Amino acid sequence: MLELTGLNNQKILIQSSVVNKLFTYIQRTSDKPESGGLFIGKSFTGDILQIEDITYPISGDRQSKFYFFRSSKHGELIEDIWEQSGHIKTLIGTWHTHPEDKPTPSCVDIKDWKKIISNNIKLNINFIFAIVGIKITVFWQNNNGNFIQIGEIDNECYN
Numbered sequence: 666m667l668e669l670t671g672l673n674n675q676k677i678l679i680q681s682s683v684v685n686k687l688f689t690y691i692q693r694t695s696d697k698p699e700s701g702g703l704f705i706g707k708s709f710t711g712d713i714l715q716i717e718d719i720t721y722p723i724s725g726d727r728q729s730k731f732y733f734f735r736s737s738k739h740g741e742l743i744e745d746i747w748e749q750s751g752h753i754k755t756l757i758g759t760w761h762t763h764p765e766d767k768p769t770p771s772c773v774d775i776k777d778w779k780k781i782i783s784n785n786i787k788l789n790i791n792f793i794f795a796i797v798g799i800k801i802t803v804f805w806q807n808n809n810g811n812f813i814q815i816g817e818i819d820n821e822c823y824n
């Protein structure tokens with residue numbers, strides 16, 4: 666289990682299986698396109714967020730070396746999971762890969778993150794946004810429109 670301290674001392678728990686799934690999409694070779702999806706998990710009172718699963722590239726997405734477009738199917742999957750879990754498992758954030766060692770968000774990423782936040786205000790969750798670089802994976806959270814890095818892991822040294 667990966668444990669991060671989020672904004673306002675929120676405890677963020679990310680299952681190892683999630684980290685290992687993310688690592689399968691690392692753009693280690695130049696022919697590998699960007700990938701992405703959503704984080705699925707639980708939000709507990711007492712300010713704990715637990716990421717238990719991800720959605721990953723599916724038909725309808727658009728992928729190239731420097732671009733990933735996440736189709737609306739990811740959101741539909743989350744809706745299904747929300748219903749099937751008796752309104753327990755929900756959207757916790759997003760992830761995608763970058764073909765750079767230590768990733769930084771692009772303006773397109775920031776726009777997408779802001780859209781996720783504004784479209785899901787009713788969930789009242791401070792979402793986690795991750796970019797999986799070639800060497801480092803970085804996690805951010807929103808603080809009044811600014812995205813603050815809350816953690817990073819060295820892909821080689823994790824596990």
Ligand SMILES: [Zn+2]
Nearest residue numbers: 763770771774
């Ligand atoms: Zn990006």
